[in-house]
Amino acid sequence: MKSTTRYLKLNVPERMDFVNITPDVEETVRESGVQEGLCLVNAMHITASVFINDDEPGLHEDYKRWLEKLAPFDASPEVYHHNRTGEDNGDAHHKRQVMGREVVVAVTNGEIDFGPWEQIFYGEFDGRREKRILIKVIGE
């Protein structure tokens, strides 16, 4: 069994934004030499997501408005008790649960086995500082 581990570092300048990390994951899969296997991609921070969807700016705007409605930003400790710790990112911990922590993709014939429009995104909900993403490929 082969395995490769890679850590991506990102510093997203906005509080909430989505970054297409597909090229980094594809590169890691190729470097691993794995022909048949699985590839895990996960946010290493709990106010961020990794998810698969469309690389379409209108959809990303829609996601931001929708997540803001489902879990609005509010720095006060009354709305999110988590903010009693001195943090202001209670909302980000909720947005991340909606969008998910990780994706697992199949590796087939040495490539990510994508459907027609699948792209891998990092979803940041408490940005403006360095965060890490883990990519792990296992297989043969």
Next chain:
Amino acid sequence: MKSTTRYLKLNVPERMDFVNITPDVEETVRESGVQEGLCLVNAMHITASVFINDDEPGLHEDYKRWLEKLAPFDASPEVYHHNRTGEDNGDAHHKRQVMGREVVVAVTNGEIDFGPWEQIFYGEFDGRREKRILIKVIGE
């Protein structure tokens, strides 16, 4: 390490519906010959989900009403900016995020290691055309 890859094709006649694909996944696991390993099942389209829950029609009705409330269908480009592309499926991209893209199940003693009521479903949110599901089994 052994691996098996299978693609299911489905054409769901409704816009939104759930299809129990457990028998297909079980068959693929048996054909793989894997005794101990992992099985990934994912929607290959970004307006669809694969998830695990109960095969109970009342619950499926509940999910449909709930998802319609969380992310209502609206073809207009004002509500979902995604629909400015000419699509009308902005809602489907949101519903899919709530229900998830994929499941990973354990394979133990050559069978899917299910809890008492676990069944694997394909969740369609923009149907009436052919879609694909990927099943990947790895292990030994």
Next chain:
Amino acid sequence: MKSTTRYLKLNVPERMDFVNITPDVEETVRESGVQEGLCLVNAMHITASVFINDDEPGLHEDYKRWLEKLAPFDASPEVYHHNRTGEDNGDAHHKRQVMGREVVVAVTNGEIDFGPWEQIFYGEFDGRREKRILIKVIGE
């Protein structure tokens, strides 16, 4: 390829609550002897979740209030058709979808490859009876 399977049993005294199961997963990974691989942790019941987030009581309170708003408990068969079966846990099947069924974590150098604050939780939404969690480690 090595593999280890372990089943945790839990009986959560509240209807809804979160239990930190990180030590059990870490122990299973160490016992597996796997140095590089993947570890799946999933709820075996469909009214429960396994998810990764912060071990902070204020956040857990926030999650409970938020989930209750997104999918309120209601035993009547009018609100959740699922409850026409005689169950009263329709809400729990919805809460579980928001929080997710499973996590997959990387194993690197014989340890779970966690980010700075990642902790693994069992999320119970219909407690007061015994439930099971599956931990499966594969790798080399």
